[in-house]
Amino acid sequence: MIKKALFLAIAIVLCSCNETKQEVVTDSGAGQWVSSGAKYTLGSDDDVAVVKEFIAGYAALDVERIFKVSTDSVKVYLHNMEKPMSINRQVLSEMLSSYDSINATAVYYLPYKVEGWDQSVVQVVSKEVRYLKDGGIEKERLLEKFMISKEGKVTAVRQFDAAW
Numbered sequence: 001m002i003k004k005a006l007f008l009a010i011a012i013v014l015c016s017c018n019e020t021k022q023e024v025v026t027d028s029g030a031g032q033w034v035s036s037g038a039k040y041t042l043g044s045d046d047d048v049a050v051v052k053e054f055i056a057g058y059a060a061l062d063v064e065r066i067f068k069v070s071t072d073s074v075k076v077y078l079h080n081m082e083k084p085m086s087i088n089r090q091v092l093s094e095m096l097s098s099y100d101s102i103n104a105t106a107v108y109y110l111p112y113k114v115e116g117w118d119q120s121v122v123q124v125v126s127k128e129v130r131y132l133k134d135g136g137i138e139k140e141r142l143l144e145k146f147m148i149s150k151e152g153k154v155t156a157v158r159q160f161d162a163a164w
Contacts, residue, residue: 033114043111043120047148051109051122054146054154059104061096063089071149075156079142084156103129119155122146125162 029039050069057065067089077084087095107125114121123145130138141163147156 029115036116038115038117041113041115043113043122043148045111046152047111047120047122047146048109050148050152050154051124051146052106055104055106055124055126058096059102061099061102063093063096066092069152070154074154077156077158079140079159079161098132098134100131100133102131119147119149122148 029041031040032038033040053069054066057063057069073086073088075084076087085091105127107127110123112121112123123143125143126141128138128140128142130140132138141161143160143162145158146154147158149155
């Protein structure tokens with residue numbers, strides 16, 4: 001009887017150890033960058049943290065804080081300008097000098113990569129209220145794309161007016 005019980009216990013243990021195989025699906029991307037056919041994949045939360053720090057520095061009017069997470073010069077495509085501009089510490093200091101304060105509220109952060117690109121992107125939709133020193137107020141709804149280098153630095157910002 002003990003032999004039968006022992007045999008039955010071993011059989012149950014062996015049957016329960018029967019490994020089921022699950023197919024592992026690698027992230028092959030989705031969507032399409034039309035000109036190249038490249039696919040998109042999700043980016044990293046590390047890139048989101050860089051952009052959050054950039055935006056926090058901007059809202060605090062803190063140029064040095066912004067450039068801690070940026071390259072020495074950032075190419076910026078402002079939504080209301082035809083051509084991009086390169087912004088360094090001096091140019092940004094001049095731009096921010098007319099503001100008393102800025103309230104920037106993000107709606108979402110979407111990090112992604114495009115197959116074949118050497119940079120990743122964090123897309124941000126946000127609302128901004130900028131209070132000028134002369135008493136004026138600027139309100140913007142923006143869709144922005146922050147380009148992040150492999151070193152984790154903002155290299156460019158592309159801005160679109162989001163009239164929603």
